[in-house]
Amino acid sequence: MTPEALSAVLVDILRRLQADGFLGAGELPTEVVVERPKNREHGDWATNLALQFAGTFGLKPRELAEKVSELLLAAEGVTKVDIAGPGFINVTVSAGAAGEMAKTIVELGSVFGTGTALAGQKLNLEFVSANPTGPIHLGGTRWAAVGDSLARILQAQGAEVTREYYFNDHGAQIDRFARSLLAAAKGEETPEDGYAGAYIDQIAKQVVDGTAVDVLNLPEDEAQEAFRAAGVELMFQEIRESLHEFGVDFDVYFHENSLYESGAVEKAIERLKAAGHMFEQDGALWLRTTTFGDDRDRVVLKSDGDAAYIAGDLAYYLDKRSRGFDRCIYMLGADHHGYVPRMMAMCAAFGDEPGVNLEILIGQMVNLVRDGEPVRMSKRAGTVVTMEDLVELVGVDAARYALVRSSINSSLDVDLSVLEKKTNDNPVFYVQYAHARTRQVAVNAASLGVERTEFAPELLDHPSEGELLAKLVEFPRVMAHAALEREPHRVARHLEEVAGSYHRWYDNCRVTPISGGEVEAVHRTRLWLNEATSIVLRNGLEVLGVSAPERM
């Protein structure tokens, strides 16, 4: 029995009580909260409906609870109903009713855990968007892991999702990057405000080697342009490759520069002018973001005529909307949170609804730690950790899992000393091991002639089976919740619980008979449960971008 089914039964009971006159006039809920009690001894499911709705009908919670309990006890599959505390209703279902889910899950297979919570929505999810002036660092790596998993989770709820990377190949930083490359190629010192590091030397060399003309002897500005064009392209390729190795492939790599070349920036500005949201002051053109709650207005075109960074964002947002995205989700690092009010103001200035058409997720920083002591990331000290470094140290699975299993609202500490030891104290192994175990149990079962030829759910009556089933049944709700709240870490945490329940079950209930024993119905039935667990772990790991190994 699923919690949804139980909820429906309870709603029906309330309706009957109202029809009978036990409940007076009042609005009935269309669904009620059915939860798994923390304490297993309280039953399989619990509902607080009596506490929630008794007041509506002028009853005491316990009065309502008792009446509901009476009727609930008659429902199919329900074996016991208790009232606890102020009015909780605890429900125990028969082993058969609970066990039935094992078969349902197996039959649903990869579909189990998907839903329709976001059906029909066309979402644009922009994440990483790291500048093409260097490799992706630890912070960007976190957004890659979280963003990609979120995309998968949103898709599993029926949303049409486009993964997008905004490529800032316009502006002063790119000029600095180009000057740095040129200086490196000439063997000169890194310019002030420039970029340094082994990768700069490498790319500089690649540009020199890959260009037909003698770039080093071109006039300064032409040489810089040559290094800009070729260097950005090389950096771009490198970033794309790193992401691909990490299991993250974007549908769209959007080039900021294209917005200027196509005239989209001017059009966006014209539109805001026409709407009366722009004004000139001190020789610059401003967007009056204070109209929409920002704490100060923002310059769009600087007094020297150059565009400020936000100019590109205006055009970019309009571009996304014109491509049919109902909702544009941006993932930004905490160092850019101050950008949120002006973005929301921009959204409103275009006549859209902030928080709906434009949604911004702020992720906190990743800190580097060594032996418990914070380490400042510094190129000079050699403590910069890139996506590639992390993958090399711990592998994609462990890296992605570690980065996705925490809420983005919390800053994350990554301990270098732990990574360097390549220890196995990462929870990903706990989950992966459970999956591998389900597969090996299946292999073993097959070799001993245990098959899923029959299914007698009432035999799944061990407490550890009830616990495991309850965890498996919760999976679709966890997935839906993760999608709606944009919180992929919930899936990882749930898998850890499933793995724990599975391990406990494994220690208590054998799928294959001990040597010499007969294969019985209970073994064949347990094989269904083993398979159901396998499916949940696999489906969950899939959306996290982590492999589900057959063996480890």
Add this chain to the structure above:
RNA sequence: GCCCCUAUAGCUCAGGGGAUAGAGCGUCGCUCUCCGGAGGCGAAAGCGCAGGUUCGAAUCCUGCUAGGGGCGCCA
């Protein structure tokens, strides 16, 4: 000064207003007669402080303290 995030076990982190606050790692015991011990069982150990709302607060609100981040005609 203003804005955002955070404060939960020795460490890293979970905890959609509900019952006895959880996991991994670490520490200390126990557990292999047969499906993988990368497992299981048990123990010690915790909600920063002070108010408020509520039948009920780790969760919501206010203040304080501490930590991280941000407040450009930079990107």
